[in-house]
Amino acid sequence: MPVSSAYRPDPRFAALGPEFGDAVAPAPFEALTLRYRNDRAATTVGLESLTEAEWIAHFGRFSPLPGQPGPIAMRYHGHQFRHYNPDLGDGRGFLAAQMRDERDRLMDLGTKGSGTTPWSRGGDGRLTLKGGVREVLAATMLEAQGVPTSRALSLIETDERLERNDEPSPTRAAVLVRLSHSHIRLGTFQRAAFHGRADQIETLIEHVRTLYHPGVATGDAAGLLAAVVEVNARLTAAWVAAGFVHGVLNTDNLNITGESFDYGPWRFLPFYDPAFTAAYFDQTGLYAFARQPEAVFWNLTQFAGCLKLVAGEPAQVQALTDALNGFGPVYIRELRAAFLRRLGVKSLGEAADQRLLDATLALLREGGEALRWEPLFHDWFAGFASSARALKGPRGAAYQGKTFDDFRFALFEHEPDRPERLEHAVFAAPEPEEMLIEEVESIWAAIDGHDDWSVFHAKLNRLETARQARS
Structure with missing residues (x-):
């Protein structure tokens, strides 16, 4: 079999x-x-x-x-x-x-x-x-x-x-x-709308609702929009917390279940840089790191426009507008949650969680090239429990001054989430697993030049170990 x-x-x-x-x-x-x-x-x-x-x-x-x-x-x-x-x-x-x-x-x-x-x-x-x-x-x-x-x-x-x-x-x-x-992409709905096929929009709504968002009521276009807005806001927040730049956030590259897919000229941030772009052809920075929430919201607006084709009453149109405008609050909520997960600490409530988010971004901004994105989350995973490890580590010199004190205070307010994870060997290493472009090119050079796949597979094995350590 x-x-x-x-x-x-x-x-x-x-x-x-x-x-x-x-x-x-x-x-x-x-x-x-x-x-x-x-x-x-x-x-x-x-x-x-x-x-x-x-x-x-x-x-x-x-x-x-x-x-x-x-x-x-x-x-x-x-x-x-x-x-x-x-x-x-x-x-x-x-x-x-x-x-x-x-x-x-x-x-x-x-x-x-x-x-x-x-x-x-x-x-x-x-x-x-x-x-x-x-x-x-x-x-x-x-x-x-x-x-x-x-x-x-x-x-x-x-x-x-x-x-x-x-x-x-x-x-x-x-x-x-x-x-x-x-x-199924946002662009799948756009094709039906382009041809004026309200019947196809209705078919897609029922197909997507039944199979992927079963909590949405039959025929509820606004409910479906709210569900798709939520999962894509969560995805965008996760990208930002990961320091990830997708590179080509076109409407055919976002789907109705809120998953990254069809990777092209992606990059990970080496350090905090709002204007960082992944695609050499993105000359205006439309899809730069800090503009990704704007780009996703713009795409969801096009999706909402497709659903208007089946919204007859003014109240239904208003419901679509309300669902679309839910993106901002959901994104901020999910961004706080994503940073808490990356730092390995529990929520302490909206105000405290926002302080930690703001303080983390401020520290990354001030640290510049001396404080790479991924190592910060490695050094301070589980908060207070990592204090000695972080201060004695290779970036100890970067962890001083008022901005750092604000970060440490906000972090130490939060209780560690499963601090036993720090016992994993991953956290004993001075450096985390990163995926910067230089390493990607090095992996490819070994394959292209010598048909050496060992570096590629070794990297995947280390990433799997890192995944297990944080799970």
Whole structure:
């Protein structure tokens, strides 16, 4: 049996019909080499028992898993850097399968680099191996930090060589499979609205409500908007607490379950810098670190505009407005909670939690290049319990002065959350696991120059250890 008894296929998206996606064929790859398989993620959906040959067959050549209808390229539109593009859609990927996980959530297997589709717009439908490596690294790092994210399930190198304008070519190619709660984007609704299809909006509302936000009442567009606003506000707050810059916050890169996915030119902050950008082509800083909440809110506003198509009465329109305006309060609440989680302390109430958030940001701002983002949370994890460790550590000299005193006072107000976690060897190390661009490039250089995957896998192992230490 190629799958375990825990495997429960449930292909719901295909039931929406051909107006929402197109049946496609995967690229006919020949030589395939498995570079990464995420058995921990596979276990959650009953796929861990696949042999290597079966794994490559299902996630390299895309032989359908049992009970699955075959690949579907999803249709959607989107704003790209706030310019509307009606020619989007899955252009180098598709929905490969849907199944239930161990928590009974509907999960997607989505691909990247799996071949051309009707929405490829002249592209080759392929993924560079470097792009695949970067996505595995980003998803693993964010999961270790507790950020809602898709998980990279599989990375398989192909025998193709790709030409790209923005990196040395020809370059190696790969096909990636990610495991995510949903690939329905804000742009999925935008496509229906663009064509004036209120019936499709209603269909999507019911589909999303039933499968992903069951607490929303039937036909309640404002309730669905409030749910999508909440999960995306929580995601944005988690990005900021992680010092993460997504890079391309277009409406087709945000989904209705509030998970990071489809990683492109992402970066992590080396130190506090509100203007830090990830994409070299983001010349105006539209998606800079500190502008990410603004960008997500703008995208949610476009989503709300789509839902207006089915809001008949003025009261329904006002309900949509009220739901959208809930973003700010939810974001601030979730930002406080995210910083508390990163610092490993318990909530003491809104006022005290806000003092700690403000004091942490002030210390990072004043510390500049001398105080990197990630090490602060490593040094002071669990608050007072880490005091001696932090002050004697490599950044002890940075922990002085009034701004630091304000931070320490605000931190020590809060009780440590499970301080026994400090006994883990991760916290005995002077430095935390980071994911700065220099290390990413070094990992890729070993692969590209010497086909040395040991550095890549060693990094993933350390990130998994860090995840366990903070769990």
